Structure formats: structure tokens, C-alpha cells
Amino acid sequence: MEILKGKGQRSWSVGLSVADLTESILKDKRKVHSVSTLAKGCCNINSEVFLSLPCILGTSGVIEMVKLEEDPSVQEKLQSSAGSIHDLQQQLKL
Numbered sequence: 001m002e003i004l005k006g007k008g009q010r011s012w013s014v015g016l017s018v019a020d021l022t023e024s025i026l027k028d029k030r031k032v033h034s035v036s037t038l039a040k041g042c043c044n045i046n047s048e049v050f051l052s053l054p055c056i057l058g059t060s061g062v063i064e065m066v067k068l069e070e071d072p073s074v075q076e077k078l079q080s081s082a083g084s085i086h087d088l089q090q091q092l093k094l
Contacts, residue, residue, distance in 0.1 A: 024057040037062050039082055043075045047086040051078070 024031045032054050039051040042065055054066040068074065 021057065025059060025061065028059045030056050030058045030063060032066055033057050035062065037065065039078075043068060043078050045079060045082045047082060049082045049085045049089065051082060051085070 020031075021033055021035070023029065024033060034052050035055050035057065036050045036052050037055055039045045039049050039053060040047065042053065053068070055062045056064050056066065068078070
């Protein structure tokens with residue numbers, strides 16, 4: 001928190017984002033948020049990677065992922081990003 005105090009305006013945006021996410025979960029608002037979630041099964045991604053994707057949040061957390069646009073170039077870029085992240089994870093040897 002000390003780092004955020006020195007950031008001024010940015011600390012407000014972080015706080016407001018956290019408050020918005022918390023409210024959606026606690027009040028079961030079923031609102032769309034971009035959150036880090038397991039992307040396996042989305043857009044033909046077969047590896048266990050987490051990406052920031054639009055999801056509906058409620059009291060159970062991520063209720064469902066919002067369907068992404070079907071533009072092949074967008075899906076290819078997403079798959080490429082997932083592949084890059086997966087490759088980096090493999091290098092970590094965790």
C-alpha cells in the first residue's frame with residue numbers, strides 16, 4: 001500500500017476497480033469484468049494458461065466467460081498469446 005500512496009490518482013483507480021469487482025461478487029451482480037481466468041477450452045486453447053478475458057462474475061466467482069468475437073485473426077492472436085505464455089511456463093519448470 002505504501003507504493004500506492006505515492007502514486008496519487010492511480011491508487012484511486014486501483015481501489016475503484018477492486019471495489020467494483022468485490023461488489024459484483026458479493027451482491028451477485030452478474031456483471032462483465034475482464035479478469036484473469038483459465039483460458040483452456042476457449043478459442044481452441046488446449047494448454048493450462050490464465051489470460052485476462054471478459055467474464056461474468058457472481059457469488060461463485062467466474063460464472064461464465066463471455067463469448068469472444070469470431071474474427072479468425074483475433075482468435076489466432078489469442079491462441080498465439082496463450083502459446084507464448086505456456087512456453088514461458090514450461091521454461092520455469094515448476
